[in-house]
Amino acid sequence: KRRLRGDINISEGLILGRERNYLSLVSSCFQEQLRLKAQVRLLEYRVKQQQVKIVRILQEKEIQYRDSGDENSVIDLGEKRQYADCAEIYNDGHKRSGFYKMKPLQSPSEFLAYCDMSEGGGWTVFQRRSDGSQKFDRVWADYEQGFGNFVLRNGEYWLGNKNLHYLTNQGNYTLRIDLSDFEGERRYAQYKSFRVADEESSYQLSCGEYSGTAGDSLTGGFHPEVKWWADHRGMKFSTQDRDNDNYEGNCAEEDTAGWWFNRCHTSNLNGVYYKGPYTAKTDNGIVWYTWHGWWYSLKSVVMKVRPADFEPNVV
Numbered sequence: 001k002r003r004l005r006g007d008i009n010i011s012e013g014l015i016l017g018r019e020r021n022y023l024s025l026v027s028s029c030f031q032e033q034l035r036l037k038a039q040v041r042l043l044e045y046r047v048k049q050q051q052v053k054i055v056r057i058l059q060e061k062e063i064q065y066r067d068s069g070d071e072n073s074v075i076d077l078g079e080k081r082q083y084a085d086c087a088e089i090y091n092d093g094h095k096r097s098g099f100y101k102m103k104p105l106q107s108p109s110e111f112l113a114y115c116d117m118s119e120g121g122g123w124t125v126f127q128r129r130s131d132g133s134q135k136f137d138r139v140w141a142d143y144e145q146g147f148g149n150f151v152l153r154n155g156e157y158w159l160g161n162k163n164l165h166y167l168t169n170q171g172n173y174t175l176r177i178d179l180s181d182f183e184g185e186r187r188y189a190q191y192k193s194f195r196v197a198d199e200e201s202s203y204q205l206s207c208g209e210y211s212g213t214a215g216d217s218l219t220g221g222f223h224p225e226v227k228w229w230a231d232h233r234g235m236k237f238s239t240q241d242r243d244n245d246n247y248e249g250n251c252a253e254e255d256t257a258g259w260w261f262n263r264c265h266t267s268n269l270n271g272v273y274y275k276g277p278y279t280a281k282t283d284n285g286i287v288w289y290t291w292h293g294w295w296y297s298l299k300s301v302v303m304k305v306r307p308a309d310f311e312p313n314v315v
């Protein structure tokens with residue numbers, strides 16, 4: 001067979017062409033590799049940035065946790081001195097909020113209570129609601145002795161009617177109730193001359209004049225016609241197993257809380273932690289009627305006392 005020049009040229013051309021293709025393929029592969037390497041570097045950089053961000057977010061979260069009270073807040077002052085309440089502790093130079101040991105004058109034993117050293121300082125907290133972590137639907141003995149978390153800053157607890165009696169019978173105490181809702185609003189109610197009687201009187205409540213921003217839901221003072229059934233003053237403490245209310249039924253059982261129920265209430269701060277608006281058979285949420293009515297359960301509650309004649313000692 002004759003080979004034609006053209007044929008050779010054509011096939012050589014094809015071969016050369018293939019080689020060129022091959023070379024250009026190699027170079028484009030190389031370029032692709034460079035491009036990918038650059039992309040990898042970029043992605044590595046972004047991952048690093050994200051990691052830095054994650055570390056920062058975790059740190060922020062940790063701080064938030066700390067702020068939200070997820071930490072041990074017990075402050076041990078040793079046995080040097082005995083304190084009757086948080087006001088004495090404050091004026092002895094201890095201005096950090098936390099749980100301190102105290103022993104009111106008539107109290108047979110010491111107990112821990114949270115001292116709120118804000119708002120002028122010296123407040124002894126006897127009740128806290130913050131997240132629904134503690135069960136408040138409890139019997140007489142529990143409410144008498146106290147229950148809940150006495151370690152965490154935002155721990156939910158009831159100090160105990162016995163301790164509350166010893167605490168408030170040392171003198172003239174002011175009651176302050178701090179409330180907050182799920183919309184981020186805060187209100188308070190304050191009462192003069194707050195006192196809880198002894199066991200024989202079933203820890204009967206007495207308090208004086210109201211002031212504040214949440215309205216008067218403890219003495220029914222917001223309307224004269226509600227007083228006969230909503231005034232909690234003079235009421236004995238009631239629990240599911242100890243009915244001391246003015247109602248034919250059992251308020252504590254129906255409203256699943258221990259409280260100074262009348263017939264039954266315009267405040268039920270030991271109620272069920274529902275988180276805002278709720279529906280139930282009875283108004284058994286954490287209720288402060290004059291602020292959010294019976295069908296809204298509050299986000300947080302702090303009930304605290306301080307001597308009426310308290311003067312912050314500026315050390």
Ligand SMILES: [Ca+2]
Pocket residue numbers: 243244245246247248249250251
């Ligand atoms: Ca009854």
